[in-house]
Amino acid sequence: MGGIRKHTASGAALALPFTDDRHPAEPYPGARPGACFVHLDGAGWPVDPDPMTDSGWRVSPDGVDLDEWLAGHGEPPMAERTPVLAYGSNANPAKVTWLREELGLTGPAVVLRARCEGLAAVWASGLRKVDGQRPATLAAMPDVTEEHAVWFATAEQLRVLDRCEGRGLRYRLVRVHSGRVTLFDGSVVDSVLAYTGAGRRRMPLLSAGEPVRCAEVDQVGARWLGGRPAPDDGLDVTPVHGYPAPDEWPDRLFAYGTLQPGQSAWGLVEPLTSGSPEPARASGTLHDTGLGYPALRPGGGGANVPGHVLRLTSPEEALPVLDKYEGDEYRRVRVTLPDGRVCWTYLWRGPVDGFAELPEGWVRR
The missing domain is CATH 3.10.490.10 (Gamma-glutamyl cyclotransferase-like)
Known part of the structure; x- marks a missing residue:
């Protein structure tokens, strides 16, 4: 062969x-x-x-x-x-x-x-x-x-x-x-x-x-x-x-957009977590959809996407809630942070042609 x-x-x-x-x-x-x-x-x-x-x-x-x-x-x-x-x-x-x-x-x-x-x-x-x-x-x-x-x-x-x-x-x-x-x-x-x-x-x-x-x-x-x-x-x-x-593994979510502390959907995810949110970075490129929320795609080199690691109290109960919130525009995958920790996160499904890359200090509330 x-x-x-x-x-x-x-x-x-x-x-x-x-x-x-x-x-x-x-x-x-x-x-x-x-x-x-x-x-x-x-x-x-x-x-x-x-x-x-x-x-x-x-x-x-x-x-x-x-x-x-x-x-x-x-x-x-x-x-x-x-x-x-x-x-x-x-x-x-x-x-x-x-x-x-x-x-x-x-x-x-x-x-x-x-x-x-x-x-x-x-x-x-x-x-x-x-x-x-x-x-x-x-x-x-x-x-x-x-x-x-x-x-x-x-x-x-x-x-x-x-x-x-x-x-x-x-x-x-x-x-x-x-x-x-x-x-x-x-x-x-x-x-x-x-x-x-x-x-x-x-x-x-x-x-x-x-x-x-x-x-x-x-x-x-x-x-x-x-x-x-x-x-x-x-x-x-x-x-x-x-x-x-x-869905049982891992019990962590990497949030980089509206699910982060202080942003618009924090009230949805906070009751599903335990412990304190931990600032972290993941690999990929963050794009501006123009719709009030960002789009994450692989690539870009290095851990250049800032976000937070959230510990999910019960991933089997939390993830269906988050899947529904993210909708069909995103797919849930496992990603690996620079320290080896594996987290769930949501990738943008569609093309990003015409989307501007978001600056590192991006915040939307």
Whole structure:
């Protein structure tokens, strides 16, 4: 499939697009591409960060905005997907195909590389019944940094992952407050969802009294490890009941226009927030619509759009109210501030031709 090659964030070259056979699933946990990718029908397309796009990501080699690419396949954009940490076989493209063939996974799978600090994939105490291989489990491990991935899953895909992981039996779905997970565009996925051990067989294996990192011992060696189950995985987590909605993360809004403190719609948003508004800046360009409110579009270089970060008390309740206020002229997306915090904000949908750029001191009440 073509001879085009590019260099990824790790410096490795990757053909575009790539097929599953380049990343075999065996032995567990399988091989991983050297790039973020979107996967469909046995093939993967690398995805690169791009702040000039609405989604913040661009699909190679055609350079299409990831949201546009997903829409072209009739699938939800990134704002309607939930981030789930993939530290085992779920980051393997051939495993994604297995999920399609065996468990009915549908639609493109968006899998973005992530740096995990204070978290490690370690070998679990029990072997898999299906093939006798030793699976991975997640553990807190201070001073350790590993590279894994984050799925941005649709609601249907999350249900398939539940079935695959044996939610409630082998693994449990939790929000992980330990460590720090950072995507390769600098976005910090705080309180990331993850499947962690639900019983003794999926607790970390203690060999010579210590967990064994998957990065240090391969599957062949892991199958012959001796030891005992750890009493726990050391993680600070909140169990998830039911199915999380995409609107639950993040719980912050970047307001740059009439929703800011002291401006005309502050009375609408203030009851939906907690804590004090925090001055902040985001990337993009602010335009004057001539209608009494500004239009934010990506681009412009640097964090040159002033605004405020507002903490939403209940994003699931607040965001529908704000969506209605913003109307069809805007679309809600996740944006990343210079410090890595991810916030909801509203981008102008239409063209900005003929709109003047607003000066930094713009205020309208």
